[in-house]
Amino acid sequence: MIDELRTERLLLRPLTLDDADEYFRVYSDPRTWDHLPSGRHTSLEQSVRAIQRSTDSQGRFGFGHCAVVLRDDVEGLTAGSFLGSAGAAMLEFEAWNLGYRFSPEAWGRGFATEAALAALDAARRARPDIPVTARVLATNSASLRVLERLDVELVWRGRSAKAPAHDGDTAHLERFIFADRPIDADTLDAVIALG
Template sequence: MIDELRTERLLLRPLTIDHVDDYHRVYGDPRTWVHLPSGRHTSRGESARAIERSMLSHRAHGFGHCAVMLREPVDGLPAGAFLGSAGAAMLGFDAWNLGYRLAPEAWGHGFATEAATVALAAARDARPETPVTARVLANNTSSVRVLERLGLELAWSGASSAAPSGPDDTTHLERLVFADRPLDDATLDAVIALG
């Protein structure tokens, strides 16, 4: 199990329930959900459940999402500042889902690429046989650039349904699926179906 990851500027530690207020500050901020407003956390409990899922992933699979914190001050952000989260979660089938979300004050510094790079390496170390995937909305060009910088390859683009089946369904939105290796048809179909 991975206890801590370090980069030149960042420290990544597995999320715990102690991070819930900082995590909710980021995940509840509408600015971090411009591309998918329905994904915003509307309660502290929703953020706590997401952290609990990450903690379960760490225990069961050796990795999950991590709190991303600054090691040293950067452009007015203090050392130890909680910037957001980055990591990979095991999906309901044998594939990782790489993800990251940072507070608006952390944008524009390259932190997402830095955190995602070390998270990708950690997922590969935890389960080298398991593909690492990442889903992104096609109009989220900043996130697309991060995935391209990581060297992930575009595996699919499109919408998995023509229209939403309910208020929380995002399968009709134009998405891109990236992966660190070619995916078999069943795995790719399962990732696409997630929306």
């Protein structure tokens, strides 16, 4: 089980329910959902459920999403600041889903890349036999740039539906899927189906 990750500037530690208010602050901020407004958390309970899913992933698979905390003062931010979350969660089939979300105050400083590199490495160490995947909307150029800096390759680009099936459905939007290794057709189809 991976308990704590340290990078040059960041501490990544498993999320706990003590992080719920800070997590909600980031995930409820409309600016962090500019590319997918329907994903924004509108209640603290949504954030609590997300943290519980991460805790479950950590316990079952050895890794999950982490709180990302600043280790030292950086211009405009103080040591110990909760910047957001980064990590990987096991999907309902055998593939990790790499993800990250940061407070707008942390944007443009390379934190997402730094945290995503650490999370990718941690997922590989926790379950080296399982591929690490990442999905990004084509309109999210900042997140796309982060993934292009990682040791992952583009494995699919497209839309899996012509129109949304329900509110919050992203299948009709152009997306990119990356993976850290070749993945079989069934796994790719399952990742595409996630929207």
